[in-house]
Amino acid sequence: MSWGYFVVATYDFVFDGLGLRDWCDAGNTGSATMSMADLLAQSGAREVSSIWNLPFPSLDELNKACAQIVQTRDVTKGVENGFLAMKDALRFVLDPLTQPLSWILESTLSLFEVTPWWIMLPLLMVVVYFASKSMRLVAFVIACLAFLAFIDHYDYAMQTLAIIFVCAFLCVLLGVPIGIAMSRSDRLQRMTIPVLDMLQTLPPFVYLIPLIFLFSVTEPKLYGIAIILYAIVPVIRLTDLGIRLVDKDVIEAADSFGMTSRQKLFGVQIPLALPNIMAGVNQTIMMSLAMVVIASLVSAPGLGVLVLRGIRNLELGVGLISGLGIVLLAIILDRVTKAALDRVNAAQKH
C-alpha cells in the first residue's frame, strides 16, 4: 500500500472501515491534483497525533484520505460551470424579456437630459404640488435642486432622478399586483415571503454578480434589474399587509351588498389599503436611491459615479459634495412621498 507512505491522512480509517479502499485507490491512478496545502503538508513533518488538531471532515480533508472525494474548489468550479452552461439558455429567455427595460431607461435618461432646466424645474414643482398640496414643500424642493444646479451637479442629479422614477414606477407596477395576489392566497404568501426575505437580506453586491455574467455591463437593464429586485420588496410586503388589514366589518358589508370580488378589490380593499401601499412606495423609492449609488459600479450614471470617483481617486471634495447631493435627493423624495401619504391618511381617518 504505497498511498499512506507519503501522506498520513486523518480520515483513512473511515474508508478502510467501510471497505471502500479499493474504490478510493482506483481514482488515484493518475497524479491527483494537489492543493498548496497538500504540498505544504507533504514537505513539512506532519503528525496527526493529538485530538486537539483533529481537522473537521471537510471535503478537502476527506479528499486526502480518498481521491474519489472531490475538493471544495472543484465544487466552486462546478457551480461556476453550471451557471455558465445555464447562462446561454437564461440569456436567450431573459434578454428579449428585459430589453424593454433598457429602452425605457435609455429614453427616460435622454428625456431628462434634453429637457432644458427651465422646463424641468417648473414641471417638477407642479408634480410636487399635486403630490403634496403644500407650497412650503415646493419651495424647499426648488431650493435644493437650485443649489445642486448652482454647484453644477444638475445633470448628475437628473440622471439619478430619472433612474429612480423608472425603477420605482416599475416596482409599483409589478409589486402591487404581486402583493394583491399574495393577500388573496395564503399558499402564495407562504411561498413568496422567503423569496422576499432573501431579496431583502442579500447584500446588494450579491445581486450584481450573476447579473454581470448574464448581461453586458454596458446595458442599462443590468442596473435596472438590480435596483428593481432590491427595491420592490417593501411595496409587495405592504400591499399584502395593507389588504389583509382592511377592516373585516367593511369587507363583510361589501359582501352583504353583493359586490363582486372586482368591485370589492377596487372599491374597498385597494382604497382602504392605500395608506400602507403608499408607505411601501415611500420605502421603495428610498431603497432605489440607495441602490442607484451602488449600481454606479455597473455603469449606472448619476451622482453615484461621482461618489465612486471620490473613492477611487481619493478626491475627497468630489465624494463629499456628491454625497451631499444624494442626501438632498433623499430628503426631497422622502418628504414628497410622506406628504402624499399624509394626505391619504387624513382623508380616511376613522
Next chain:
Amino acid sequence: MSDKIKISIRNLYKIFGANPEDALNRVYGGTTKSELLEQNGHVLGLRDINVDMREGEITVIMGLSGSGKSTLIRHLNRLIEPTAGEIDIDGEDVLAYGEEKLRQLRRETMSMVFQKFALLPHRTVVYNAGTTLQVRGVPKQEFVVEAQKWLQRVGLQGFGEHYPHQLSGGMQQRVGIARALTSNSPIMLMDEAFSALDPLIRTDMQDLLLELQTELHKTIVFITHDLDEALKLADHLVILKDGYIVQQGEPQHILLNPNDPYIEDFVSDINRARVLKVRSIMTPLDGNPVPPGAHGEVDYDNTLESMIALSGGDTSHSYIVMKDGAAVGTLDMTELVRALVPRVASEAGARKY
C-alpha cells in the same frame, strides 16, 4: 301587514370546526354545546332553528353574547353557510342558489345594517348611502338622488358631502340605515345596529326605525341583547341560548309566560308597567255585553303605567278596553297589579311558544 311568511328557517344547524358532518351526527344524537366542544373541539353555533318571519313585521332575535345571534342572521344572506337545514325566502330555497342568484338576492332582496357601521371611510356620506345602488351598476347621478332622499328621511340633510369620520356615532348609523334603505330591498337585516350608541341616541334611533316602519312595512330582522329594545321593537320575539331557541312568540306573551329560568332572569329586571300593554292582560269580552259600573274607556294599546296614572293607584277601579272605537274587553285594576309581579315559569306551566 299581511300574514304572508317572508322568511322561513327550517331545522337549521351550524357547526364550526374541521369536520362538521361528524359533529352533526353527534348533535342529532343529543350532544350539547359544551360537550361537543370538550369532546371533539367543534363549536355548536346553531341547533335546530325553526323560525317563520312574516312580511312587514319586525322579528327580534335576542340572546346573550355568544348565543349565536350573529351566526343566525348571517345565514339569511349566506355570509355563513349552514351545516344542515333549509332557508326559504319568498318560498324559494336560497341554499340552492348559485353565485349569480345569490348576488342578486344580496343586492335586491336584502340589505344589512351593522353594529360597527362599516361605512367606507374614503367615501362621502352620500356616496356611502348610494353604495347599495352603485354595486348594481346604477349611474352616479341616479344613485345620488336616491341616496339624498333617504339621507333626508333619516335626518341627515346637508351632510352628504361630509366624510364618515366627521360624523358622530349616531349620525354614522343613520348613514348605515340610509344605505340599507336606498337599496329599496324588502328585507332589512340589523345586527345589533344600535348597540354601539349611547342610551339617548339609541332611543332616538329606535323611534326612527319604528316611524320608518309604519310607512315602509319592511320585513326586518333585528338583533339585540337588550330586552327593553327587543320589547319595544318586536312583533315577534325569538330568544336564543347556546345556539338553540328557548322560546319564541309575541313579546307580551313571553313576558307574561316565560317558559324557562333563563328567560325569567331576563324578564325579572325590566319595568313591567312600562312594557306590558292593556291588551295583554285584559279580560276579553268574547261577545258578552259591556258590564256596567266601569270608570271609563281606555285604548287597548295603553301601557299599564298609564293605567296606574289614570286610576290614581285605586285598585277598585275597572275600565272598558276599546280598540278602533269598539269595546273589546274589560280591565280590572287588581288584575293589573297581579300582572306586575313576575310569575314563575313552573307555575305558568311549560307552555310551548
